[in-house]
Amino acid sequence: MFLKFFKSLILLVLMVNFSYSQELVPPIQNYAPSEYSAASQNWGIALDEKGIVYVANSQGLLVFDGISWELFPLESESIIRSVYPYKDRIYTGSYQEFGYWENSADGRMEYTSLTPLMQDLSMQSDEFWEIKAHEDAIYFRSFGAVYKYKKDKISRIGDVVASSIGVYQGRLILAPRNNGIAYVDGEGEMKPLEGDLKILDGENIVALEEVGSKLFIASRESLYVYENAKVERVENKPLNEVIERAEINHIISVSQNEIILGTIKEGIIQYDFRNQDIHMYGRSSGLQNNTILGMAYFDQKLWLSLDKGVDMIDLHSPIKFYTDNTGELGAVYDFHKYGNNHYLASNTGVYNFSNGKLQLVENAEDHTWNLEEIGGQLYANHNSGFYGINNSQFEPIDTRTGSFTVNKINDSGDELLIGNYTGLSLYNTKSGEVKELDSVNFPVKGFILENRNTIWAAHAYEGIYxxxxxxxxxxxxRKIEPLGDKENFNPSIYKLNNQVTAFVGGKWYKYNPFEDKFQAFRELQTFNGSNLIFKGEDFYSFVDTDEGHLIITDLKGERISLSSEDLNYRLVKSNENFIRYNDSIFYVTLNDGFARVNLNKLREKQEGQWVSNPIIKEFTDETKRHSIATTPVIPFNDSGNILVKVGLPVSRAKKLIYSLEGEESLNGVVNSGTLNFRNLSHGDYHLVLTAVGNSANEVTSESFAFSIAPPWYLSPLMKFVYVLMFLSVVLLVYWLNQQKLRKHQLQLEAKFEKEHSDRLNRIEKERLINEIDLKRKELANTTMMAAKKNEVLMEIQGELNKDKSKFSNQFRIKHIMNKINSAVKNKDEWKVFETNFNEVHEDFFKDVLEKYPKLTSKDLKLCSYLKMNLSSKEIAPLMGISVRGVEVHRYRLRKKMDLDTDVNLTKFLIKNF
Structure with missing residues (x-):
């Protein structure tokens, strides 16, 4: 009884010695059943060389591409107990069934059963729990037998019933039930492993793992190591005592001197057999479950298939976390090592952190903003005042109002300036006197001393003073004018390289004392959007106020990033803190604890990290899924909604971006694993996926080409039709143009002919007019000559009539008189006149006779003379009558024509005929 008690006491002491290590745990990522949408139990886990995770789940094969999970059940809906990726196949084992999965051309996982190849071999309720590859053969182990698959043939390895299989020094090894370890020789025969293995007699071996020249052998409650033909139990008492209660289920090697034991009851045990260190991670450390059913190690990350869920542990991460699962601690604002104690300032008070345990400092409850050691004394800026901490005692210095920050005024540290909720206070450490600064009546969250007489203060909410x-x-x-477009909200004030510097509205400014104003701080423009949270002698730390990631830099080129994902998205927003512990260890305050960062290891780890290649998993249009092995051509009617499922196998990649190039250009960040392209134009496209690591040169990419066929109205046939139509239109337009030109030419010709005809007519008309004028003149001349002649003849006749009696020869006189009368009334002359008159005044006589048919020839003769506008005096000789006779004739003519007396007969004839 005493021995049992002593044994338990020793175990308790040993547990306390490494309890601190248990509390600081590496990053753990949990994947709950609700996230991967399958059964809780996961019986095995493995990763291929790309970084894709395969899980043997109770509902089927579970695949994680780094972004999303997908379940592939067997037709029989059997539980998959084991999984093993080898080359391009994923081998699985289940009840009475084993086979492999392959990706089809369209990206689907398709299963091929190997049991039809067993021929005469039979199974008896076999479930296949383990799969191994060796020399291009695949071995499937059940509790009843071990089967070998090679070159499309299945054979059985002897009659052995093995509890575990493995590979050691190039040979396949098995653990026959309760009968040590054996290997399979080149002839396929079973032979015992060399050496004395009596220590293993009666042990039910559950796991075998090769590490260098060593072979680790585990039963449920014991761990052995085989080397140089000798097997010994591992001599580490604390480890063995933990194993006895934890029950080993699996072993995996994670380095040349380190293995992980997966247990049934206690999670995992990390065992460094070189220095005999052990670390345990279980439910209390952040695992979802303590029952480890499978393990896989890839890219320094340990993947666990659990009785409930899947977990990933970044075992060798330079970041370790302390998490207060009780909620007592709250959000941490500061961390400080003071003497042999570690103090935490949180929103619930000040805590002493020792051996992984939290102890609230007495009377230190409530929000604490800051811990500062000055002159060997630790001070706390608390919600209720300003305090000193001595031997875990909280000693009040000024409790009139809460305080934010404190800094020394001189090198001796005997005068301190305190920024508090109502202004600034001066504290003399020797006299204990606290004095408020007059006229500073606003909350001061931060301040700097430019010189002995000038203080720059940042208001807790708005404004710099x-x-x-x-x-x-x-x-x-004096309040400084706004530095940006808005008021100086949530400002920060610093002194960098002896320059007053401000961070306001996401931008950096520096004070120009010569112009007494702030200007853009060009040297820090690359850090716009990132506030300063640590200033050291050799480097600085900034926090991106939007993305929440940390940037560690020397401002000379080195730049180390810690993403919000690296810190489990646990930073305290707007109150981030980065605390130096020593040259390599730093602490980051979190909303439920803190993180310890080994900066040297972080720097080493981020140099040349492996970034996986993105993968295209599925390409689907509105109606069907296309092959991803070729360049798909999508009908235009099905291209309205194109879905591309992509993956980023697990690696150190930080993000996945895409770029679509072609008829349209698109780019962005892949978040959900599915890209959705809507209503793309027809044409050829090139999709480029780029995985980005911590630095700009850590990138990998994958590309995929596809085409969208043109709509039916732009198909080759229709294009041919359009060409024909175009040619037809061109020919039609050409023909119409020709017709138009011909018509225009005819019009021009007609116009020309018309113009020519008009010109000829005009010429002819002018000629006729000239001719008529000439004839009119000739007619007038001849008429006047005839009138003159007749006038002369009539004068002669009158003279002769006067002296008629004087002539002796009356006959002769009479003959002469007759001759004169004949000459005056010469009909031939009238005919000539009539002919000439008709040439000048065509149809005159005809028109007059048609209107006045009763007119005589003498009337017509008078009318013709009047038409020529001759006077009665001029007409009288032509008619051989007196002027009086002409007037009488005119009178009679007017009567015949029935004209009024007021109508001028001459004008009437000229105008109307």
Missing amino acids: KITHREFETIEV
Whole structure:
């Protein structure tokens, strides 16, 4: 009884010695059943060389591409107990069934059963729990037999019933039930492993793992190591005592001197057999379950298939976490090592952290903003005042109002300036006196001393102030004008390289004392959007205020990033803190604990990290899934909604971006694993996926080409039709143009002919007019000559009539008189006149006779003379009558024509005929 008690006491002491290590755990990623949408139990896990995770789940094969999970059940819906990727196949084992999965051309996982190849071999309720590859053969182990698959043939390895199989020094080894270890020789015969293995007699071996020259052998409650033909139980008492209660289920090697034991009851045990260190991670450390059913190690990350869920542990991460699962601690604002104690300032108080345990400092409850060691004394800026901490005692210094920050004024540290909720206070450490600065009546969250007489203060919420004083007697308090487009909300003030510097609205500014104003800080423009949270002698730390990741830099080129994912998205927003512990160890405050960062290891780890290649998993249009092995051509009617499922196998990649190039260009970040392209134009496209690591040169990419066929109205046939139509239109237009030109030419010709005819007519008309004018003149001349002649003849006749009696020869006189009468009334002359008159006045006589048919020839003769506008005096000789006779004739003619007396007969004839 005493021996049992002593044994338990020793175990308790040993557990306490490494309890701190248990509390600081590497990053753990949990994948709950609700996330991967399958059964809780996961019997095995493995990764292929690309980084794709395969899980043997109770509902089928579970695949994780780094972004999304997908379940592939067997037709029989059997539980898959084992999984093993080898080359391009994923081998699985289940009840009375084993086979392999392959990706089809369209990206689907398709299963091929190997049991039809067994021929005469039979199974008796076999479930296949383990699969191994050796020399291009695949071995399937059940509790009843071990089967070998090679070159499309299945054979059985002897009659052995093995509890585990493995590979050691190039040979396949088995653990026959309760009968040590055997190997399979080149002839396929079973032979005992060399050496004395009596220690294993009666042990039910559950796991075998080769590590260098060593072979680790595990039963449920014991761990052995085989080397140089000798097998010994591992001599590590704390480890063995843990194993006895934890029950080993699996072993996996993670380095040349380190193995992981997966247990049934206690999670995993990390065992460094070189220095005999052990670390345990279970439910209390962040695992979802303590029952480890399978393990896989890839890219320094340990993957666990659990009785409930899947977990990933970044075992060798330079970041370790402390998490307060009780909720007592709350959000941590500061961490400080003071003497042999570690103090945490949180929103619930100040805690002493020792040996992984938290102890609230007495009377230190409530929100604590800051811990500062000055002159060997630790101070706390608390919600209820300003305190000193001594031997875990919380000693009040000024409790009139809460405080934010404190800094020393001189090198000796005997005078401190405190930024508090109502302004600034001066604390003399020797006298204990606290004095408030006059005229500073706003909450001061941060401040710097530019010189002995100038203080720059940042308001807790808005505004930056310049405070001028003489021996802390305030002279002037001046609020600085807004540095950006808005008021100076949530400002921060610093002193960098002896320059007053401000971070406001996501931008950096520096004070120009010559112009008494702030200007853009060009040297820090690359850090716009990132506030300073640590300033050291050789490097600085910034936090991206939007993305929440940390940037560690020397401002000379080195740049180390810690993403919000690296810190499990647990930073305290707007109150991030990065605390130096020593040259390599730093602490980051979190909303439920803190993280310890080994900066040297982080720097080493981020140099040349492996980034996996993105993968195209599925390409689907509106109606069907296309092959991803070729370049798919999508009918235009099915291209309205194109889905591309992509993956980023697990690696150190930070993000996946895409770029679509072609008729349209698109780009962005892949978040859900599915890209959705809507209403793309027809044409050829090139999709490029790029995985990005911590640095710009850590990138890998994958490309995929596809085409969208043109719509029916742009198909080759229709294009041919369009060409014919175009040619037809061209020919039609050409013909119409020709017709138009011909018509125009005819019109021009007609116009020309018309113009020519008009010109000829005009010429002819002018000729006729000229001719008529000439004839009119000739007619007038001949008429006047005839009138003159007749006038002369009539004068002669009158003279002769006067002296008629004087002539002796009356006959002769009479003959002469007759001759004169004949000459005056010469009909031939009238005919000539009539002919000439008709040439000038065509149809005159005809028109007059048609209107006045009763007119006589003498009337017509008078009308013709009147038409020529001759006077009665001129007409009388032509008609051989007196002027009086002409007037009488005119009178009679007017009567015949029935004209009024007021109508001018001459004008009437000229106008109307």
